[in-house]
Amino acid sequence: xxxxxxxxxxxxxxxxxxxxxxxxxxxxxxxxxxxxxxxxxxxxxxxxxxxxxxxxxxxxxxxxxxxxxxxxxxxxxxxxxxxxxxxxxxxxxxxxxxxxxxxxxxxxxxxxxxxxxxxxxxxxxxxxxxxxxxxxxxxxxxxxxxxxxxxxxxxxxxxxxxxxxxxxxxxxxxxxxxxxxxxxxxxxxxxxxxxxxxxxxxxxxxxxxxxxxxxxxxxxxxxxxxxxxxxxxxxxxxxxxxxxxxxxxxxxxxxxxxxxxxxxxxxxxxxxxxxxxxxxxxxxxxxxxxxxxxxxxxxxxxxxxxxxxxxxxxxxxxxxxxxxxxxxxxxxxxxxxxxxxxxxxxxxxxxxxxxxxxxxxxxxxxxxxxxxxxxxxxx
Numbered sequence: 001x002x003x004x005x006x007x008x009x010x011x012x013x014x015x016x017x018x019x020x021x022x023x024x025x026x027x028x029x030x031x032x033x034x035x036x037x038x039x040x041x042x043x044x045x046x047x048x049x050x051x052x053x054x055x056x057x058x059x060x061x062x063x064x065x066x067x068x069x070x071x072x073x074x075x076x077x078x079x080x081x082x083x084x085x086x087x088x089x090x091x092x093x094x095x096x097x098x099x100x101x102x103x104x105x106x107x108x109x110x111x112x113x114x115x116x117x118x119x120x121x122x123x124x125x126x127x128x129x130x131x132x133x134x135x136x137x138x139x140x141x142x143x144x145x146x147x148x149x150x151x152x153x154x155x156x157x158x159x160x161x162x163x164x165x166x167x168x169x170x171x172x173x174x175x176x177x178x179x180x181x182x183x184x185x186x187x188x189x190x191x192x193x194x195x196x197x198x199x200x201x202x203x204x205x206x207x208x209x210x211x212x213x214x215x216x217x218x219x220x221x222x223x224x225x226x227x228x229x230x231x232x233x234x235x236x237x238x239x240x241x242x243x244x245x246x247x248x249x250x251x252x253x254x255x256x257x258x259x260x261x262x263x264x265x266x267x268x269x270x271x272x273x274x275x276x277x278x279x280x281x282x283x284x285x286x287x288x289x290x291x292x293x294x295x296x297x298x299x300x301x302x303x304x305x306x307x308x309x310x311x312x313x314x315x316x317x318x319x320x321x322x323x324x325x326x327x328x329x330x331x332x333x334x335x336x337x338x339x340x341x342x343x344x345x346x347x348x349x350x351x352x353x354x355x356x357x358x359x360x361x362x363x364x365x366x367x368x369x370x371x372x373x374x375x376x377x378x379x
Contacts, residue, residue: 002271005032005053005085005115007106008097010041012202013120013146013263017095018045020268024277031091034082034098034106039065046073053089055081079105086110093271095146096121099204100327101320101369104128108362111135111143118270120146122221123327127320128365129224143225144270149218150225151266152244152257157226158274160255166248168228170218171238172297175209178239182301188340190333207330211343216308220319223312230313235305237295242284260284304344307351316358317368318351324369325350328376346379 004021008014014035021028032053035042039061046054046069054069055076056062062077069075076084079102086094087109094110095118096103103121108128110117112135119125125132136143145151149170157165176195177185193210194203208214219233244266246256259265262281269276299306304326311318329346332338338346350372357364 001029002027002093003029003031003091004093004095004271005034005089005091005110006030006095006097007034007082007086007103008036008095008099008121009033009045010035010038011097011099012205013097013267014095015041016264017097017118017267017271018049019280020264020271021049023280024268027277028271031089032085034085036098037061043068046070053085055085082106083109087113087115091115093118095267095271096124097146099123099202101127101323104132104365105362108132108135111139111141114139114141116142116144118144118146118267120267122147122217123323125221125224126217126323127369128360128362129220129319130359131362131365133224142273144273145221145225146263146267146270147218147221148261148263148266149245150222151269153222153226153247155257155269156245156247156255160247160249162227164249164251165226165228165232166250166252167232167234168222168226168245168247169234169236170215170222170245171236171241171243171294172212172215173209173241174237174239175212175214176206177210178237182341185340190336193333193340203334204327204330207333207343208326210340211326212302212305213308213326213330213343213347215302216305216312217323219305219309220312230309235297237297238293240289240292242286242289242292258284258286304347307344307347311351314356316356317360317365318354318356320360320365320368321350321354321356321372322347324372325376325379328373332377346376349379350376 030049030051033051034055036057053074083106086106093116096107097120101123107124196206241261248254260282265281311322329343
């Protein structure tokens with residue numbers, strides 16, 4: 001039986017991970033849950049899955065729930081609590097499903113503790129890919145992708161020689177505004193942006209899908225996960241989200257992974273690899289799906305994707321800047337402080353004003369992250 005700790009248990013990926021656990025109680029046991037501010041849902045999860053260790057966002061929240069949970073549960077809070085759930089306890093597998101760069105230190109701590117990682121927090125590799133991949137190699141742990149696109153590539157590469165790869169292609173749904181021109185984006189609302197046509201995701205990642213920042217983060221993540229140069233990583237618009245990604249080999253053969261757009265499939269695969277278990281996802285019927293369409297990615301229409309790739313090629317803290325500026329810009333948009341298109345403007349200004357540190361340590365990355373966040377609040 002695999003013992004799990006889940007960072008971000010009340011978020012979209014966290015709750016779907018627990019759906020998988022509930023479907024296969026003979027295979028998984030929950031050792032730790034780390035949540036943010038949604039204590040009502042966390043209390044429900046504690047009652048159902050009986051973790052031994054729990055963390056919340058703040059001391060105040062911890063004090064609020066202390067009397068509502070069994071006395072033998074160890075309770076933590078804040079970033080230290082996140083690290084404790086990740087690295088401590090009896091879990092042998094940690095699902096990192098928190099949103100944003102807050103997941104970096106806890107993920108590194110879990111790796112150093114010798115725990116295998118199911119990675120849904122792409123910002124960890126975006127901001128510190130060189131540190132994370134080096135730690136994974138040094139500790140000899142597994143780093144398994146949970147994002148549907150990277151899971152697809154991982155599955156396509158099973159049993160293949162990495163030297164035979166010609167290129168990988170990450171597919172993109174196009175998000176909420178894939179059929180709108182840039183002129184039509186000037187007055188879109190938060191509610192418009194949150195209506196993703198295919199996937200059920202959290203607010204931040206749904207906005208990132210609309211700007212195509214999410215796909216830019218995935219390109220950077222793929223660079224670190226699969227050890228490929230950016231010239232071998234492509235992005236293709238695929239509105240149906242049936243082909244989750246594909247790999248082309250030197251002999252011109254293409255292997256793709258297809259399925260219904262349900263995050264529980266890649267989550268479960270990361271948890272059970274190399275085995276496969278029955279899934280709650282709806283089975284894909286290609287006959288019912290009918291025609292599958294693909295379009296080349298327009299980097300003028302989606303400048304945020306272009307900026308992400310440029311930052312990835314620059315390396316170092318350039319990707320830290322891209323991620324930090326975007327997190328603040330998206331938060332400001334969700335608070336209705338700025339327009340949708342201002343997200344891209346903030347990204348561009350933050351990147352233009354930064355000189356990258358090419359081989360930053362963790363402290364340099366965190367200092368860069370803090371300073372860019374302060375700047376992005378003012379831009």
